[in-house]
Amino acid sequence: MASTTERSPRTRPPDPGRDADGAPAIALEHVAKTYRTGRRAVTAVRSLDLAVTPGEYFALLGPSGCGKTTTLRLIAGFEEPTAGTVRLAGRDVTGVPPNRRDVNTVFQNYALFPHMTVADNVAFGLRRRRVPTAEIRRRVGDILDLVELTGAADRRPARLSGGQQQRVALARALVNRPGALLLDEPLGALDPVLRHTMRAELKRVQREVGVTFVHVTHDQGEALAMADRLAVMADGELRQTGAPAEVYERPADRFVAGFVGAANLLTGTVRAAADADGYALVGLDGGPQVRAATTAAPGTRVDLTVRPEKIRISAVEPDTAADRLRGTVRDTVYQGPVTQYTVVVAGTGGATELVVHRQNAGVPAAGTERTEPGSPARGDEVWLAWPPRHAHVLGRP
Ligand SMILES: Nc1ncnc2c1ncn2[C@@H]1O[C@H](COP(=O)(O)OP(=O)(O)OP(=O)(O)O)[C@@H](O)[C@H]1O
Numbered sequence: 001m002a003s004t005t006e007r008s009p010r011t012r013p014p015d016p017g018r019d020a021d022g023a024p025a026i027a028l029e030h031v032a033k034t035y036r037t038g039r040r041a042v043t044a045v046r047s048l049d050l051a052v053t054p055g056e057y058f059a060l061l062g063p064s065g066c067g068k069t070t071t072l073r074l075i076a077g078f079e080e081p082t083a084g085t086v087r088l089a090g091r092d093v094t095g096v097p098p099n100r101r102d103v104n105t106v107f108q109n110y111a112l113f114p115h116m117t118v119a120d121n122v123a124f125g126l127r128r129r130r131v132p133t134a135e136i137r138r139r140v141g142d143i144l145d146l147v148e149l150t151g152a153a154d155r156r157p158a159r160l161s162g163g164q165q166q167r168v169a170l171a172r173a174l175v176n177r178p179g180a181l182l183l184d185e186p187l188g189a190l191d192p193v194l195r196h197t198m199r200a201e202l203k204r205v206q207r208e209v210g211v212t213f214v215h216v217t218h219d220q221g222e223a224l225a226m227a228d229r230l231a232v233m234a235d236g237e238l239r240q241t242g243a244p245a246e247v248y249e250r251p252a253d254r255f256v257a258g259f260v261g262a263a264n265l266l267t268g269t270v271r272a273a274a275d276a277d278g279y280a281l282v283g284l285d286g287g288p289q290v291r292a293a294t295t296a297a298p299g300t301r302v303d304l305t306v307r308p309e310k311i312r313i314s315a316v317e318p319d320t321a322a323d324r325l326r327g328t329v330r331d332t333v334y335q336g337p338v339t340q341y342t343v344v345v346a347g348t349g350g351a352t353e354l355v356v357h358r359q360n361a362g363v364p365a366a367g368t369e370r371t372e373p374g375s376p377a378r379g380d381e382v383w384l385a386w387p388p389r390h391a392h393v394l395g396r397p
């Protein structure tokens, strides 16, 4: 708090987002937020610990109402935490108003000024800070170049497509070179095709400017595709933080496993402790046994997941060292790149179903659901197989 007055836009470090001491660009320490309206209290954020590295593309992923927007507003200073500390580049900014924090926010609705041209929208903040006119012109030109909107400088936002408006909002938020940029569902207003195109665009812009981005989304595909690291949030808490592949392949708990991609959740009991390769034998509820890496002792209850694309499905018994189960196809759904099979595992009394994704390398013959000769169809008896490294025990030991 004591250091807040020495800060002005002109004294910010030459390399935005980076801090000489190697401090995180953004750090939340035991941050909590309870909203009070009259006698009602809603706890939106319970206790958040988070450190975003300078220059990182960080995604905050979670379902509606889990506290994502609140977290961004706490970082930006539009809300103050009920408890805990917010740091930007190592400096405690708790209690510092938004306009004195070195971050900008892109809101979901972009909040562009409709009566101003694109260039004036982008220049707005610089004019307010009385940046010299020649410099404004240069910086607005550079940033419009970066977001590929040079030709639209004199148009008004209402005449632009959703994707173009998104770029204006991005340009306006980046033009004063903030230490970090916070984006709340930045692609939420776009149609699915444009959403995909803009993923690559946003990534490119972030790489070129090197500014720390925090991107809030409830779209797991978006978070996996865009983030250097992501945090999965539920009920005002972070459940897991890590690189996309880490979170997808090694989910921490049932919630993360189910929210980040499709997951088969299985429950069983350890029957034999880990062998020399680290694999214990787990008896699934209802009968079949599979291997999974865990140090849990025999008798321990474990939850495990196997991702649908790791499972091979075949009509004949596979000739591999993989774990295998028998089952019956209950349903098939053609999804374009893959077909999704729902298979009832034999010996579980119908209690255990596994979802399997199989790539559609072939083309279904007209009027059939078989994507190639011999591919499974409803009612078929099949084998399911996966190498034991793909059976991931949740909440490991
Ligand atoms: N200003 C407020 N006053 C009272 N309660 C609030 C306020 N803002 C948010 N909340 C509540 O806090 C919780 C978290 O809201 P928040 O907007 O942070 O969620 P979110 O993850 O951004 O959700 P969404 O994906 O729907 O945008 C919700 O229960 C919400 O109703």
Ligand SMILES: [Mg+2]
Pocket (backbone or CB within 6 Å): 068, 069, 070
């Ligand atoms: Mg929100």
